[in-house]
Amino acid sequence: MTETDVEATATVDARGAACPGPLMDLIGKIRDVESGDVVCLLSDNEQSLTDVREWTEEAGNDLLEVEETDDHYEFYVEKA
Amino acid sequence: MTEHVVVVGGGTGGTVLANDLAERLEPELAAGDVRVTIVTDDPDHVYKPVWLYVPFGQREPADGRRPLTELVDDRVDVRVDRVTGIDTDAQRLESRDGVAPSEYDYLALATGSTLAPDEIPGLAEAGHDFYSESGSETLREELLSFTEGHLVLSVIGTPHMCPAAPLEFVFMADDWFRKRGLREDVDITYTYPIQRVHGNPHIAEWARPRMDDRDIAVETFFNAESVDPDGQTMATMEGNELDYDLLVAIPPHRGIDLIEEAGLGDRGWVDVDKETLEAEAAENVYALGDTADTGVPNAGSVAHYQAGVVGQRLASEIRGRPATATYDGKTLCFIETGMDAASFVEFDYQNPPSPAPPSQKLHWAKLAYNESYWLTARGLL
Numbered sequence: 001m002t003e004t005d006v007e008a009t010a011t012v013d014a015r016g017a018a019c020p021g022p023l024m025d026l027i028g029k030i031r032d033v034e035s036g037d038v039v040c041l042l043s044d045n046e047q048s049l050t051d052v053r054e055w056t057e058e059a060g061n062d063l064l065e066v067e068e069t070d071d072h073y074e075f076y077v078e079k080a
Numbered sequence: 081m082t083e084h085v086v087v088v089g090g091g092t093g094g095t096v097l098a099n100d101l102a103e104r105l106e107p108e109l110a111a112g113d114v115r116v117t118i119v120t121d122d123p124d125h126v127y128k129p130v131w132l133y134v135p136f137g138q139r140e141p142a143d144g145r146r147p148l149t150e151l152v153d154d155r156v157d158v159r160v161d162r163v164t165g166i167d168t169d170a171q172r173l174e175s176r177d178g179v180a181p182s183e184y185d186y187l188a189l190a191t192g193s194t195l196a197p198d199e200i201p202g203l204a205e206a207g208h209d210f211y212s213e214s215g216s217e218t219l220r221e222e223l224l225s226f227t228e229g230h231l232v233l234s235v236i237g238t239p240h241m242c243p244a245a246p247l248e249f250v251f252m253a254d255d256w257f258r259k260r261g262l263r264e265d266v267d268i269t270y271t272y273p274i275q276r277v278h279g280n281p282h283i284a285e286w287a288r289p290r291m292d293d294r295d296i297a298v299e300t301f302f303n304a305e306s307v308d309p310d311g312q313t314m315a316t317m318e319g320n321e322l323d324y325d326l327l328v329a330i331p332p333h334r335g336i337d338l339i340e341e342a343g344l345g346d347r348g349w350v351d352v353d354k355e356t357l358e359a360e361a362a363e364n365v366y367a368l369g370d371t372a373d374t375g376v377p378n379a380g381s382v383a384h385y386q387a388g389v390v391g392q393r394l395a396s397e398i399r400g401r402p403a404t405a406t407y408d409g410k411t412l413c414f415i416e417t418g419m420d421a422a423s424f425v426e427f428d429y430q431n432p433p434s435p436a437p438p439s440q441k442l443h444w445a446k447l448a449y450n451e452s453y454w455l456t457a458r459g460l461l
Contacts, residue, residue: 016354018375019281020274024238027273027303031199031317054275058301059318 004065006076008040009033015072019047023055030061030079037079038064044072052077083114083398086173086181088163089190090120090148092127092457093369093383097188099459100391102153105398109155114398118152119180121162125151126213127453129380132245134216135223136256136419141213151457166342168362186364186394189350190387191339193241193370193378197331200236202307207234207329210249211241222326223253228265229325234314235272236304237332239349241370243279243377244425246270246330247287248416254294255418268295269322271302283415283425286435290417304329333378335371349373354429355406357390366390374407376429381412384456414446422446 012029014022022043029039041052049066052075056063060080067074085101087094098118108114130144149158159181165174171184195211197204208222209215231253235246250270257263270277270291276284277291277298291298303317307327314322335348344359345351350367351360354374359365367373368390369383376382385407392405409429416422422443425433436442455461 016375020238020279021375023274024279027317031303031305051274055301059303 004067004074004076006038006040006064008076009037011040011042013042014048015042015044017043017045019045020051021045022048023051026052026075026077027055030059030077033079035079039077039079041075041077042072043075048073048075082112083108083185084181084183085114085116085186085188085394085398086184087116087118087188087190088120089192089369089371090118090122090125090158091190091192091369091383092380093190093192093371093387094118094120094188095125095148095151095457096384096387096459097190097368097391098156099151099153099457100387101394102155103459104391104395106155108398115157116155117157117159117181118148119159119161119163119175120148121160121176123148123160125457127380127450127457128211128241129450129453131210131213131216132242132248132252132416135210135219135249136252137220137224141217144213146454146457151454153459163338166338166344168342168344168359168365171364184364186397187366188390188394189339189344189359189365189367189371190369190383191336191348191371193333194336194348195331196237196334197329199332200304200307202309203236203304203329203331206307206309206312207327207331209329209331210245211330219328226266226326227262230267230269230323231326231328232269232271232314232322232324233328233330234302234304234322235270235330237330238273238279239370239378240330240333241378242413243379244283244413244415246272247278247283249328250291250296251294251417252419254296255420259419263295267297269297269299269324271299271304271322273301273303275300280427280433282427282432283435286423333370339371345373354409356393356403357386357407358393366393374409376409377411377413379411379413380453380456381410385410414442414449416443416446418443 133139161179278284368386393403427433
């Protein structure tokens with residue numbers, strides 16, 4: 001159960017995917033949404049903690065929040 | 081009662097599986113207890129790795145084509161038709177011409193990858209590729225007349241077929257232009273969507289210094305958003321631009337729409353158990369090769385090994401025994417590092433790749449395997 005107030009426009013479930021699957025899934029979804037939309041990425045891959053942060057900074061998108069649950073992370077990324 | 085196994089797709093996965101079943105289920109086929117049908121919309125079997133060599137004038141697309149009926153065991157029923165609908169609850173199929181079976185007891189989906197350049201504005205018009213017969217032929221014409229300027233190889237879509245091929249292409253292009261005395265007039269840039277030059281960190285770590293040594297420029301975190309064919313410029317999601325004179329792109333890939341319409345997975349990739357290759361959303365449905373969303377490379381070797389697993393599991397199920405065979409992620413790739421040298425990697429879910437030192441012997445091994453591939457398709461190698 002997560003406690004974030006951020007509302008996602010779209011969710012990508014990349015749990016179970018090996019690196020770099022989750023980041024590629026996130027990039028693919030960001031392609032499809034509009035500026036200002038928020039994508040929630042679900043990943044249980046530790047590497048996503050650095051991958052997602054690095055890419056969102058590079059691309060100028062905002063990583064609004066990272067939630068940690070019992071078995072996965074939730075990354076909320078707003079498209080610039 | 082006859083159990084009917086229907087294999088959809090006549091590429092490596094489907095063909096090897098059909099032949100595997102013919103061999104494995106020989107007594108049941110002879111007794112009429114089992115039928116195996118393979119459905120394909122292309123009467124030819126196409127061996128795609130040939131296309132990498134076409135732009136360099138070393139192979140012809142026809143070298144990668146043979147009639148499927150010459151490769152598939154006579155005990156397998158070959159139907160040339162296109163499956164247009166799957167009802168996994170009723171275990172029924174719809175097809176374009178009504179030639180494919182309308183029912184199945186077991187279904188194996190090996191429908192493979194398709195190219196989707198239209199997903200990137202301008203790409204279809206501006207970009208060349210070696211991921212199709214027509215693309216590789218057009219690229220050959222461009223490369224042969226390309227004597228100076230900026231060659232950009234841009235990996236846009238992942239997953240894509242043969243993840244090593246973009247690296248191979250730039251290594252081969254570098255060598256090819258050097259041998260022709262043109263390299264000083266040709267700049268080569270390689271772009272990749274994430275922060276390294278390949279999805280697999282071990283292969284990326286191996287390749288990057290070799291690219292630097294050979295003056296192959298690299299752009300990472302490079303995700304093309306659009307291409308301007310007139311201005312010969314790519315714009316990225318990261319806000320950058322890159323000019324090119326010749327663009328060789330790995331376009332976005334998709335599976336076929338049928339998969340998503342049947343509720344089996346997104347973008348044409350079937351959600352499967354990564355070890356059993358059973359579809360997660362339906363009973364008695366397997367997927368293999370590119371079609372199976374396992375996270376391993378979309379490569380012929382993967383389809384080949386997965387076909388053996390699916391064949392063994394289907395035979396167990398048909399014989400009323402527990403299916404125990406599992407796929408361990410095994411992948412095998414030769415990686416060309418020039419026009420006459422290659423490396424080799426072998427890895428699985430547990431063991432990462434460790435690329436072999438490039439050698440001429442491995443290059444010849446790759447070419448020899450490409451020739452003997454037809455034995456793999458027949459289920460003999």
